[in-house]
Amino acid sequence: MTSNSQQFVSDNYSGICPEAWAAMAEANQGDAPAYGDDIWTAKASDAFRALFETNCEVFFAFNGTAANSLALAALCQSYHSVICSDAAHVETDECGAPEFFSNGSKLLVAPSADGKLIPDAIRAIATNRNDIHFPKPRVVTITQPTETGLVYSLGELRSISATCRELGLSLHMDGARFANACASLGCSPADMTWRAGVDVLCFGGTKNGMAAGEAILFFNPGLAEDFDYRCKQAGQLASKMRFLSAPWVGMLETGAWLRNAEHGNACAQRLAQQIRGLPELEVAFPAQANAVFLRMPEAMVAALRSRGWRFYTFIGGAARFMFAWDAQPQRVDELASDIRQIASNESPLDH
Numbered sequence: 001m002t003s004n005s006q007q008f009v010s011d012n013y014s015g016i017c018p019e020a021w022a023a024m025a026e027a028n029q030g031d032a033p034a035y036g037d038d039i040w041t042a043k044a045s046d047a048f049r050a051l052f053e054t055n056c057e058v059f060f061a062f063n064g065t066a067a068n069s070l071a072l073a074a075l076c077q078s079y080h081s082v083i084c085s086d087a088a089h090v091e092t093d094e095c096g097a098p099e100f101f102s103n104g105s106k107l108l109v110a111p112s113a114d115g116k117l118i119p120d121a122i123r124a125i126a127t128n129r130n131d132i133h134f135p136k137p138r139v140v141t142i143t144q145p146t147e148t149g150l151v152y153s154l155g156e157l158r159s160i161s162a163t164c165r166e167l168g169l170s171l172h173m174d175g176a177r178f179a180n181a182c183a184s185l186g187c188s189p190a191d192m193t194w195r196a197g198v199d200v201l202c203f204g205g206t207k208n209g210m211a212a213g214e215a216i217l218f219f220n221p222g223l224a225e226d227f228d229y230r231c232k233q234a235g236q237l238a239s240k241m242r243f244l245s246a247p248w249v250g251m252l253e254t255g256a257w258l259r260n261a262e263h264g265n266a267c268a269q270r271l272a273q274q275i276r277g278l279p280e281l282e283v284a285f286p287a288q289a290n291a292v293f294l295r296m297p298e299a300m301v302a303a304l305r306s307r308g309w310r311f312y313t314f315i316g317g318a319a320r321f322m323f324a325w326d327a328q329p330q331r332v333d334e335l336a337s338d339i340r341q342i343a344s345n346e347s348p349l350d351h
């Protein structure tokens with residue numbers, strides 16, 4: 001195996017997809033007004049409103065940590081709290097940024113077997129305390145698809161949002177891989193968000209095939225008041241905004257956002273199907289989006305690594321493989337073949 005063979009460590013290993021790249025090249029002809037006053041930013045915002053079939057407020061941030069943190073900060077005061085799953089990226093992988101940008105709003109973490117947040121867990125946390133000494137629950141954040149590669153069904157989303165309404169909580173969706181969830185459910189972005197009761201969505205562009213950038217969509221425009229100032233103060237207002245917004249025009253207008261996600265999901269299926277039923281190997285979470293999580297004995301983990309495969313094992317206690325827009329089906333097959341050989345205890349191939 002050569003050192004530059006494709007790995008499936010993270011969907012962030014991928015490059016920029018042609019549609020995003022072409023739009024950036026087009027935006028790179030001549031000058032344009034700065035700080036979002038350009039036609040690309042207007043076009044991208046309109047493209048989001050068309051895709052989501054609603055007049056939402058749209059903002060652009062450099063990355064998902066900022067998008068999530070600033071969105072959550074917009075939904076609560078510093079004395080409020082945010083309910084999330086114990087697997088949530090905001091809890092495990094954002095270095096306290098949500099608490100930092102909200103000036104101290106506490107994350108209240110619900111134990112979860114598979115990464116999903118469920119209405120009962122939300123209710124238990126939201127009603128556990130109502131005294132002055134405890135930060136008042138105000139927001140729920142869910143990740144769609146989850147960090148464990150699971151997709152909330154529309155029914156699950158609706159029952160979560162009904163619980164939120166009943167308890168006076170706003171609902172935020174971390175959609176770092178939002179497109180993969182749309183592709184998986186085959187439903188419209190509108191059905192998965194505002195029609196299901198989601199107030200704010202962070203829509204990931206980076207993992208979907210862009211160089212950088214996430215969009216923050218407020219379906220309740222009142223919640224977006226002064227959000228532009230919040231972005232600026234946090235260092236998230238791009239001066240050459242057109243290079244954050246133009247790739248979205250390319251992604252949304254050509255349908256690449258969905259095609260890219262469909263490809264990643266299909267590659268996850270391709271791996272999952274080829275390794276089904278092997279001894280000592282367990283798919284830790286059903287592969288519903290673009291991730292496959294494999295639980296296996298340490299010796300197998302080591303054997304896979306010694307064949308040159310790189311992967312994380314700290315998420316969900318299993319080996320994680322992520323498939324991006326550019327995942328090479330032949331490399332997926334090579335991975336499947338190596339896993340099959342290791343699991344069947346066949347003698348390793350000569351390299």
Ligand SMILES: *Cc1c(COP(=O)(O)O)cnc(C)c1O
Nearest residue numbers: 063064065066089143147174176
């Ligand atoms: C990748 C990811 C993010 C964003 O991470 P950044 O590195 O800050 O762009 C947010 N949420 C989830 C679930 C992610 O997987």
